[in-house]
Amino acid sequence: VSRASRGFPEAEYRDRVSRAQTLMAEHELAALFLTTEPEIRYFTGFLTRFWESPTRPWFLVVPASGDPVAVIPSIGSHLMGQGWIRDIRTWTSPDYDDDGIGLLAATLTELVPPDGAIGVPNGPETHLRLPLADWVRLQAEIGARRMSGDALILQRLRLVKSGREIEKIRTACSIADRAFSRVPEIAGPGEPLERVFRRFQALCLEEGADWVSYLAGGAGQGGYGDVISPATDRPLVAGDVLMLDTGLVWDGYFCDFDRNFALSPIDTRVAAAHSRLIDAASAGFAAARPGATAAGLYHAMAGELGDTAGGGRFGHGFGMQLTEWPSLIPEDDSFLEPGMVLTLEPGIDVGDGKILVHEENVVITETAAEYLSTPAPRQMPSLGECE
């Protein structure tokens, strides 16, 4: 099993900071102020599942020049110190009087001129990970410095993945490929869906996932009602379609794709719908190249499905997160560039309020697209004979 190597060389982080600082200069931002896991990890490499705990805030300041400054709870200093960031300022959190805001305000006051603008990600798919009362307090403690949007700098940087990032995503996808190929070992008639979900996650781990951040899916006669539900204890029965959609993680990078399986005998209309979905994803793949738009990929896929198109957007970016910009919807006119990593995720209405979805992962190359997942066959794999 070939694998990317873990981590990034310091040069990769310095390149990210340098590109950010170029954009900051264009937009007259004296600093970026970051609070969420992917934003902070993007510049520091700080990788931990400890973000699952909402207790403590974490801060990173990227100044107009020079290296980023981490302002973090002391519980994180050992791990942060193992990366390339040298200026790590800590406080003992939780602190009910001042949970890092004083230290953060002092840092911003030091790094940002008195009339400077501080860019905070405020656009689509972002949020501020900080108690609202502390956000108000912070603004009161930084004098005339202004908090403004980040001019989508984080989005623009993260939209295009580096070669090393792509290799990590490719590794994650290949792990999921292998796990999906083993679904016949764990799913068949009589198996409760919740047990299938559990055992599928174990397969992902066995095949090399660091952890499995996302698994959703569905099972039902002739399709499923949605694609975001957790499992029930309903046993699989003949005639069901089983769909598993996973976002597993390797070294901090996701895959995000699904597979459908048929419990024989499968309705011929459902089998035909699955083939149409595969054709739609293939049409999206054929259209995917630098200069095409996100909307163009949507239309390429929707064109194969006609008025049966359904199930939401037809794909999206991903990488450090399960889903990222752009969205493959008619309203997204983002141009594709080499290094963008996307899901192609057409959906089809199969009647009675049910849908089928299908999803592949691709990377945009200099001239075309390349699959990161191993494309699924037109004919839905059958689990019927296997148990």
Add this chain to the structure above:
Amino acid sequence: VSRASRGFPEAEYRDRVSRAQTLMAEHELAALFLTTEPEIRYFTGFLTRFWESPTRPWFLVVPASGDPVAVIPSIGSHLMGQGWIRDIRTWTSPDYDDDGIGLLAATLTELVPPDGAIGVPNGPETHLRLPLADWVRLQAEIGARRMSGDALILQRLRLVKSGREIEKIRTACSIADRAFSRVPEIAGPGEPLERVFRRFQALCLEEGADWVSYLAGGAGQGGYGDVISPATDRPLVAGDVLMLDTGLVWDGYFCDFDRNFALSPIDTRVAAAHSRLIDAASAGFAAARPGATAAGLYHAMAGELGDTAGGGRFGHGFGMQLTEWPSLIPEDDSFLEPGMVLTLEPGIDVGDGKILVHEENVVITETAAEYLSTPAPRQMPSLGECE
């Protein structure tokens, strides 16, 4: 294997809403406005891993009287519709012109009087899950209605768990108990830590976890440097202490405890430090009863450790999240009440920048505390002979 049943009866949600509305009346709040996973799930039962995707915002409005109103992306309407919430208002997200803010503002305008105050969680351990630009836009679209804090109403409600919540947490803890008892099957000299992490997660799933949201730990000679790191590929060697700390989930509720294991021969000072940690946790347990304070539990544990106490706070609440209020620190004077669920998590400095930690899970009863995890023995279990 005995288990709690999945879900809650509608009466449990109605009780939560009723208690919220009583507190809202005391604080003259005309509505609560909620945006995060645990806040929305607490009142609706909406359980999905789809929150892993940052793309779409989700909103819940709890009015001063009457049932909550969900304002959510249409991709969630099928799942939300299977719960008890009847008023579900949806839009197709992502929408680059208006990602639900117009619909949300109309809902708030309908449910809140023109001069009413809307409570938004803004205190410790909270954040607003909504792009900052949309937050600004929302406030401009609701007229003279004021956004204010939630008077810690969410915190006050969630601090005390219901009997059904405790049974779910007990189920999660018993799954982790069984997984920890099987660590000798997967860890021993020569085994890389990252493989131990993977296989431990698989054990958690095999023993019944729905998913494993958190696993951290460490391994090293005589202790470990921190407790939040992901695994490296370093193989375990004789003399290591291995610590695994998991937050696995059953029906939306966490456990959160760790276990230490010795790879023989273990340093006698490390063995003694482990025994002192167990004694510290026992002292915390003995002190835990209604009327004691969070700080009191800290001091009971710290008293056993003297000047070797280390590693951060000595425990915290948990339940729907891996960590919740209160914190077992000297500054937290929260009184314990029956139904509160806590970790007891003393840490000890063992020199050379290394620490040991130990963690148990308990629930406060009418008169004392009860273990939810099976307490660890004073003598660290040895893995040396097992492979």
